[in-house]
Amino acid sequence: MGTSRKGTSKGTPASKHAQNEDGSDTLLGLVLETLDEAKALDVTSIDLAGKSSIADHMVISTGRSNRHVGAIADQLVKKLKQATDFGAKVEGLPHCDWVLIDGGDVIVHIFRPEVREFYNLEKMWTADRPDERVAM
Numbered sequence: 452m453g454t455s456r457k458g459t460s461k462g463t464p465a466s467k468h469a470q471n472e473d474g475s476d477t478l479l480g481l482v483l484e485t486l487d488e489a490k491a492l493d494v495t496s497i498d499l500a501g502k503s504s505i506a507d508h509m510v511i512s513t514g515r516s517n518r519h520v521g522a523i524a525d526q527l528v529k530k531l532k533q534a535t536d537f538g539a540k541v542e543g544l545p546h547c548d549w550v551l552i553d554g555g556d557v558i559v560h561i562f563r564p565e566v567r568e569f570y571n572l573e574k575m576w577t578a579d580r581p582d583e584r585v586a587m
Contacts, residue, residue, distance in 0.1 A: 475556035
């Protein structure tokens, strides 16, 4: 099983992200590279610019099991702690069905496959806003 990346920022590989004024592209690159190294599955990056003020990007990924979800989260938290002054806030590690990592400009969700399918965050966050819909 390999990883699949859908919707990575501007179609560039994670290691090629240039830093913008607030560093969110660099942070996104670090997150995507770490998820790839940890063998996270079905990695999706969603650009939140103009959709929400909570972050610039949301990354959604899947782990094969609770143990894999926890290992991916641990590895990502360690990398974020090394790379940033603030580290990251983490929710959901005890059960590892769904771990949320708030890295500031990038929010990361790591799911078990069944939990990801149930919540279907991609559908919610990639839908057009009401004012963006085209009237027919």
